[in-house]
Amino acid sequence: MRSLVSSAADLFNLLLAAYFVIGNGTYTVLMLFSVVSVWLHRRRRTYEGLQQLRDSPLTPPVTIIIPAWNEQDVIVDSVRSVLQTDYPEIHICVVDDGSSDETLARLLTAFAMIPAFRISRPRLPSRPIRCFYVSPENPGLLVISKERGSKPDALNAGVNHCRTPYFCTLDADCVLDHDAILRLMRPVLRSRVPIVASGGVVRVLNGCTVVGGQVAKVGLPRGALERFQVVEYLRSFFFGRTGWNLAGGTLIVSGAFAMFHLETAIEAGGFNLDTVTEDMELVIRLQRWAVDHGRKARISFTSDPVCWTQCPATVAMLARQRRRWQLGLLQTMRKASGMFFNPSFGVLGFISLPFHALVEGIGALVEPMGYLIIPLAACVDPARLRFLLPVVLLSLAYSGFLSVSAVALEEVTYHRYSSARELATLLAYALLENFGYRQLVLWYRLQGVVRFLTGSRKWEKVVHIAAHSEAAS
Amino acid sequence: MPNGLILRFAWPGALLLLLCVTGLTLFALLRNASRRLQGRHLLELGSEVQPLLGALLAGSIEYEDVLRQLRALGAKSRQASLENWLMADRDLSAEKVPLLRRLCEDLGLIGPWQGRLVAEGSQSPAQNRHDGRAGGRAHPLGFVLRAEAAENLGIIRHRPSWPLLVEALADPHATVRSAAARALAQIGEPESFSGLAERLRSAALDPVPPISSAPLKMALAAFPLSEAGRLSAFLEDPCWQVRSLAAGIVSAMAEQAAAACAEQERELPPLEPELAEIFLGRLAFDKSPEVRARVVDVAGYVDDARCVPLLRDLANDPEWFVRLRAVRALARHKLTPSSAFSRCLTDPNWRVREAAAEELCALGSPGISTLLDHFSTTQDRYSREQIAEQIGKAGLLPSLLETFGDPGCGSDTSRWKGRSASEKVEALLTALGNRGTRKDSEAVGSELCLNPDPTLSVLSKVSTTGT
Numbered sequence: 033m034r035s036l037v038s039s040a041a042d043l044f045n046l047l048l049a050a051y052f053v054i055g056n057g058t059y060t061v062l063m064l065f066s067v068v069s070v071w072l073h074r075r076r077r078t079y080e081g082l083q084q085l086r087d088s089p090l091t092p093p094v095t096i097i098i099p100a101w102n103e104q105d106v107i108v109d110s111v112r113s114v115l116q117t118d119y120p121e122i123h124i125c126v127v128d129d130g131s132s133d134e135t136l137a138r139l140l141t142a143f144a145m146i147p148a149f150r151i152s153r154p155r156l157p158s159r160p161i162r163c164f165y166v167s168p169e170n171p172g173l174l175v176i177s178k179e180r181g182s183k184p185d186a187l188n189a190g191v192n193h194c195r196t197p198y199f200c201t202l203d204a205d206c207v208l209d210h211d212a213i214l215r216l217m218r219p220v221l222r223s224r225v226p227i228v229a230s231g232g233v234v235r236v237l238n239g240c241t242v243v244g245g246q247v248a249k250v251g252l253p254r255g256a257l258e259r260f261q262v263v264e265y266l267r268s269f270f271f272g273r274t275g276w277n278l279a280g281g282t283l284i285v286s287g288a289f290a291m292f293h294l295e296t297a298i299e300a301g302g303f304n305l306d307t308v309t310e311d312m313e314l315v316i317r318l319q320r321w322a323v324d325h326g327r328k329a330r331i332s333f334t335s336d337p338v339c340w341t342q343c344p345a346t347v348a349m350l351a352r353q354r355r356r357w358q359l360g361l362l363q364t365m366r367k368a369s370g371m372f373f374n375p376s377f378g379v380l381g382f383i384s385l386p387f388h389a390l391v392e393g394i395g396a397l398v399e400p401m402g403y404l405i406i407p408l409a410a411c412v413d414p415a416r417l418r419f420l421l422p423v424v425l426l427s428l429a430y431s432g433f434l435s436v437s438a439v440a441l442e443e444v445t446y447h448r449y450s451s452a453r454e455l456a457t458l459l460a461y462a463l464l465e466n467f468g469y470r471q472l473v474l475w476y477r478l479q480g481v482v483r484f485l486t487g488s489r490k491w492e493k494v495v496h497i498a499a500h501s502e503a504a505s
Numbered sequence: 506m507p508n509g510l511i512l513r514f515a516w517p518g519a520l521l522l523l524l525c526v527t528g529l530t531l532f533a534l535l536r537n538a539s540r541r542l543q544g545r546h547l548l549e550l551g552s553e554v555q556p557l558l559g560a561l562l563a564g565s566i567e568y569e570d571v572l573r574q575l576r577a578l579g580a581k582s583r584q585a586s587l588e589n590w591l592m593a594d595r596d597l598s599a600e601k602v603p604l605l606r607r608l609c610e611d612l613g614l615i616g617p618w619q620g621r622l623v624a625e626g627s628q629s630p631a632q633n634r635h636d637g638r639a640g641g642r643a644h645p646l647g648f649v650l651r652a653e654a655a656e657n658l659g660i661i662r663h664r665p666s667w668p669l670l671v672e673a674l675a676d677p678h679a680t681v682r683s684a685a686a687r688a689l690a691q692i693g694e695p696e697s698f699s700g701l702a703e704r705l706r707s708a709a710l711d712p713v714p715p716i717s718s719a720p721l722k723m724a725l726a727a728f729p730l731s732e733a734g735r736l737s738a739f740l741e742d743p744c745w746q747v748r749s750l751a752a753g754i755v756s757a758m759a760e761q762a763a764a765a766c767a768e769q770e771r772e773l774p775p776l777e778p779e780l781a782e783i784f785l786g787r788l789a790f791d792k793s794p795e796v797r798a799r800v801v802d803v804a805g806y807v808d809d810a811r812c813v814p815l816l817r818d819l820a821n822d823p824e825w826f827v828r829l830r831a832v833r834a835l836a837r838h839k840l841t842p843s844s845a846f847s848r849c850l851t852d853p854n855w856r857v858r859e860a861a862a863e864e865l866c867a868l869g870s871p872g873i874s875t876l877l878d879h880f881s882t883t884q885d886r887y888s889r890e891q892i893a894e895q896i897g898k899a900g901l902l903p904s905l906l907e908t909f910g911d912p913g914c915g916s917d918t919s920r921w922k923g924r925s926a927s928e929k930v931e932a933l934l935t936a937l938g939n940r941g942t943r944k945d946s947e948a949v950g951s952e953l954c955l956n957p958d959p960t961l962s963v964l965s966k967v968s969t970t971g972t
Contacts, residue, residue, distance in 0.1 A: 072649070084687050088723045089760045149897035151890055153855060166898075222683060224717040328712070422515030429522035436526050440533040447540065455537045459530050 038413050044405045048423055051398050055391040056430050058383070062275025063437055069278045070270055070335050074445040082214055085221065086120060093121035094213055094291070095199045097190030099183050101129040101493065103204035106342065108142045112245035113207040115170060119214050123172045125190045126204075130159075130180030139175055143167040150174075156188035156302035182491050184303035184310035187287075191302055194294055201311070203288040205342040206234075207242055215337035216291050228296040228318050228329040231285025232337030233269045235448070236262045240340060247340050250448045252457055257350060259461045260469040261343040262449075266458075267438035270335065277333035281384030285331060287311025289339030296321070296329065307367070308491050309360025316368045316385075323376045336446070344494055351476045352492035358396060358480025359488065365389045396477035403471070428466045435462035547589070553578060561608075562601050572611050588614060592657055606661040615663060618654040621647075622669050622685075648678035655681060659688025667692055671700035674716065683720045690727035698732050701725050705739050709746040718750055726757035733758050734777045741783065745793035752788060752799030755780070759806040763837075776807050785811045794824035801827060805834025813838055820845040825854035832857060836864035842875040850876075850892070851885045858888060862895035873899075 085091050096114050100107050107126070114124050128136045139145060145165040152161055159181035167173045178189050187201060198220070200213060209215075212232060220227045239253035239262075253259055276282050290311060300321040303310040315331055322329035344350040365388065372389070374381040406424065409416040439458045442449065449458060483490070557574055560566040609615055624647070655673055658666045670692070673685035686704075689697045701724055708718040725736075739751035759773075766773045776784065784807075788800045801819050804812040816838075819831040832849045842865055849861035865872035880892040 084690070084723055084727075088726070089757050089764075090719065090723050090726060149894055151855075151894050221719040221723075222717060224679070224713050419512060422512065422519060426515045426519040426522065429519045429526065433522045433526050433529070436529045436533075440529045440536075443533045443536055443540075447537070450537075450541075452534065452537050452541070455533060459533060463526070 038409070038416065040405055040409070044401060045419055045423060047398060048402060048427070051391070051395065052423070052427055052430075054387075055395065056427075056434075058387050058391070059271065059430075059434055062279070063271050063434065064275075065278040066271045066274040067437075067441060069274050070441060070445050073335050082211060082218070085214055085218060086118070088120075091120050091217065091221065092198055093123065093196040094119060094217065095123040095125055095190075095194040095196045096202050096213070097187060097194065097199050098124065098126045098202050098204050099129055099186035099190065100126055100131065100135050100204040101180070101183070101186070102131045102133045102135060102495070104131070104134040104138055106205045107135050108138050109242065109245055110202070110204050110206055111139065111143065111173070113242075114202065114245075115173070116210060116245050117208055117213050118211045119217075121196075122213065123194075123196060124170075124174070125193055126173070126175045127186040127190045128175060128177045129183070129186040130178060136175070136177055140165060143173055144169050145173070145175055148174075150193065152192065154192050155298050156191055157305065158185045158189035158192060161189065182305060183287075184305050184307075187303045187310065188305075191294065191297065197294055198291055199294055199297075200289070200291045201287050202339065203341060205237075206288055207237055207245065207247055207340045208289070209338040209340075210246055212289070212337040212339060213291075215334065216289075219332040219334050220291065220293075223330060223332065225328050225330045226293075227332045228293045228322070229285050229315055230291040230332045230334065231273065231282075232289050232333075232339060233335055234265060234286050234288050234339050234341050235269075236265055236343045237340035238343055238345060250450075252449060252454050253343075253345075255345055256461070257347065257469075258343055258345055259457065260465050261350075263435050263439060263458060263462045263465055265343070266442050267435050270438050270441050271434065273333045274335055276384060277331075279379050279383070281379040282331040282333055283316060283380070283384050283388055284312045285315055285333060287314075288341050289337070292318075304367075306489065307360055307363045308356045308489065309364055312360060313364045313367060316364060316371070316380075319377065319380060320368070320371060338448075347472070349494045350473075351479070353494045354473055354476035355480040355483060356492045358393075358477040359483045361388065362393050362481065362484040363489075365393055393481075396474060396481050399474055400478055431466050431470070432463050435465055438462070550578065562604060568604075568607070572608065575608070575612060588657070592660060602660075602662050606663060609657075609661050609663075615658070615666070618657050619666055619669055621650045621654040622658070622666075622673055624651075648676070648681050651676065651678070651681045652684040655684040655688045659684075659691035662692050664692055664694055667694040667697040671697050674700060674704060679715070682716050686716055686720050686724040690724035693728060695728070695732060698725070698728055698735055702735060702739065705736075705750055706742070706744075706747055709750040710744060722750065722754055722757065725754045726761065728758065730755075730758045730762040730774070730776075734780050737779065737783060740780075740788060745791070745796055748788065748791065749793060749795040749799055752784070752796055752803070755784070756799050756802035756806075759803050763806045773806060773808060775809060776803075781807070781809055781811075785809060785815055789815055789819070794822070794827050797822060797824070798827045798830050801830040801834050805830075805837040813840060817843065817845045820849055825852070825857055828852060828854070828857045829860050832861045832864055836868060839868065842868060842872050846872075846875060847879055850879050851883065851888045855887070855891070858891040859894075862891050863898070866895050866899045 096117075098107075098110060098114070103110075111124060111126060114122070126139060128139070145167045148164045148166040150164040159179040162177045162179065165175040165177065167175075174193065176189055176193060178186065181189075190201075191199060198217070200216065202208070216230050216232050220230050236253065236258065237247070238255075238258045239251040240247045241249040241251065252262060273282070273284065287310060292314070296318060297314065300314070300318050302314075304313045304317070307313045318329065319331065321327075344353050365385070368385055371377050371381050372385050377385075402424070406417075406420050409420060436459060439455070439462050442458075443455055449455060554575065557566070557571050561568065561571045651673065655670060658670065667689060670685045670689050674682055674689075676682050676685065686701060689701055701721065704714075704716050704721055705725075708714045708716055708721045733755045736751045736755060739747050740755070742748050742751070759776075763773050775781065784800050784803050788796055789804070791797050791800070797819065801816060804816050804819075813835070816831050816835045820828055820835065822828050822831065828849065832846065835843070835845060846861050846865055849857050850865075852858050852861065862876060865876045876892055876895065880889055880896075883889060
């Protein structure tokens with residue numbers, strides 16, 4: 033027994049060391065890329081020419097598609113936020129995905145909407161539409177009421193009724209910065225290579241003050257769970273996405289706030305109904321479509337268009353969200369298996385996809401093994417601790433380093449959490465994240481892996497009840 | 506062996522990382538403190554500068570007084586902050602720009618901006634070394650300063666700087682090139698037009714052009730339509746991509762000019778004869794549908810006897826997007842709806858049908874009449890469906906629904922009561938389109954007659970004729 037545990041501990045040590053070197057080595061490179069990229073982008077904001085985009089007749093109109101299922105508490109504020117967006121021509125399409133609550137009724141009342149006749153010319157698959165509603169007060173607003181499907185199904189319904197060359201997907205619990213769409217469109221118009229998808233930053237809305245559909249004051253949420261997520265979002269968007277974007281290996285633009293080229297998205301097949309992370313799946317498929325059709329296409333990520341989203345405030349909701357993310361990641365990786373180590377896909381095929389599959393996907397199994405083996409090894413052979421402890425400490429220290437770096441980068445660049453107290457709190461949470469929160473998230477990721485292995489396709493809804501209204505204090 | 510390695514590197518690594526974490530934490534906290542301190546200074550400066558600028562722009566203070574006070578504030582260490590405040594409003598109205606420009610000139614800001622623009626930008630490191638500039642080595646982040654300088658010169662529309670900005674179009678950094686193009690567009694110096702236009706070919710044809718087509722197009726389109734003649738050579742380029750890009754620029758110029766003329770309630774001046782000949786005589790029959798589509802856009806704005814017949818012809822173009830633009834362009838001429846519209850209402854492509862219905866509706870009473878006549882006579886199911894949608898979009902259906910939902914109207918409303926909104930809409934449209942029973946049509950007709958809305962009266966006539 034003793035030798036078995038010792039061998040397992042040795043093997044695990046090796047595994048952990050390899051995992052550590054691959055994972056953290058990549059993160060280090062991404063971090064370096066991101067620091068330069070975010071800092072430069074921040075500087076460039078002073079000469080960005082937004083006014084020219086605003087004034088030019090060449091700035092294309094955009095449709096914002098908001099899929100909503102049982103979002104009665106947040107939907108009206110979200111639509112108001114979008115209506116105030118600073119963009120030359122914007123259309124809004126809210127797709128009520130068969131809500132059983134008052135989502136539709138509240139929309140109809142708040143915006144004085146009336147039924148309308150629209151022709152359905154489905155180019156992408158979606159469940160049947162019940163009725164269309166338009167608002168005489170807001171001619172750009174269209175509400176589609178359809179039979180219950182899923183989020184990708186609702187998005188496809190919205191895409192089918194989109195008449196603009198670009199569309200932007202927006203979650204129903206989100207609030208946009210007033211110039212977020214303009215900033216999201218800027219790289220699309222400036223790029224020398226056609227951009228088929230453009231993503232922006234998603235930040236945590238909890239704790240912020242929302243007035244008239246706009247974030248008036250940025251603040252930290254009260255709950256520890258939400259604060260950990262603030263750090264997590266900073267790390268994910270500033271390091272992960274910015275770094276991958278610079279390296280040319282973008283795999284994800286958050287569907288909570290992302291812009292797509294309409295015809296390319298339709299030609300690529302639209303949102304897939306088989307995955308629970310339809311945004312990531314579409315981004316990968318767009319890149320595969322471009323290679324298959326010999327087209328030049330880029331995915332862009334920019335760090336200054338900001339969308340504020342309500343993060344889960346309870347452990348139960350966090351569990352749903354993380355299980356879904358993990359399940360979706362693995363489903364998408366499986367679908368993209370033909371792209372792994374395929375030279376046609378460059379950085380995406382050789383580095384980004386394998387990294388996400390290995391470190392983000394299967395990695396959810398490696399860490400829990402450590403939590404089992406280390407105590408076991410310590411009991412059976414205390415001498416082993418001499419080798420195991422430094423690895424664990426190194427792993428924790430590196431994780432803390434990445435989180436603290438993300439907070440420091442936020443302070444150096446956009447400093448939206450401006451007070452010293454808020455910064456100190458964030459730094460403290462960046463360090464504390466490894467003790468409890470990380471393990472909790474890991475547990476849900478593990479559940480996500482189990483669901484993937486059991487073939488589950490369940491979309492777990494994160495309910496945003498009252499949290500938004502608390503934010504809108 | 507691996508355990509030995511781990512033991513050797515893990516502890517020092519962990520300690521190093523912990524040190525880094527501590528260092529970063531301290532750095533972030535100190536940076537926050539310094540930023541807030543700097544912010545306070547900036548606010549203090551702003552509290553002095555802003556009222557002065559506000560008063561100057563409002564005309565309540567003498568220019569010389571403002572200049573004297575700003576000079577007193579603008580010690581070298583505070584110059585950057587002063588620049589920030591001066592250039593903070595990037596959406597200045599036309600009458601405020603000369604004041605700000607004069608202020609920048611008198612405060613000596615222009616020279617440093619121009620200096621930054623040429624210091625490292627347009628020359629190679631070797632040339633810099635030869636000229637003895639910057640110790641022969643370009644600042645790695647110099648492009649940020651150069652782009653800022655270009656942007657500032659554009660904001661204040663500093664006309665004498667245009668040659669430098671044209672030079673900056675060849676800057677090694679794409680960001681500076683784009684900023685220079687924008688600044689040239691803001692300044693609008695006619696002489697600089699050719700400098701920008703020279704980049705058109707590469708923007709249209711290079712896989713990774715020095716300046717991408719969209720910013721270049723935006724910059725060139727910001728010039729007045731009278732400059733469009735300078736694009737003649739590009740409009741006759743052998744490559745369709747170049748012709749299409751150039752024609753797109755003229756189309757955007759025409760659109761902007763038309764909007765400006767409409768605002769000032771005056772007629773759009775005609776295109777130069779040579780340019781009109783290129784567009785209406787040659788490019789209209791171009792092999793490339795992309796080019797023809799751009800011609801259609803221009804023909805929609807220009808007042809030329811050849812435009813309307815040309816647009817009617819192009820409404821039959823083999824490419825749907827040319828037909829779509831033709832129908833939209835025809836509507837801009839605000840003539841009596843022609844058979845071209847009716848033809849487009851039965852176009853095989855739904856986008857063309859949709860555009861035709863929308864444009865007819867936008868033409869007002871004669872357009873709606875044509876639309877409804879077509880609705881009651883055509884046998885084309887898709888065309889009727891499209892018009893039905895347009896009736897809804899035009900805001901007619903709500904009134905209809907209201908009329909039929911109101912029990913006081915005097916007709917047989919019970920038949921409507923149990924139906925959903927969409928069913929009501931469908932029933933109404935069926936009745937209007939003479940596809941329903943005689944009773945349905947009569948009911949609809951009599952209801953519509955009672956409604957004071959004049960557009961509904963038109964519908965009533967259609968309905969009555971149908972019965």
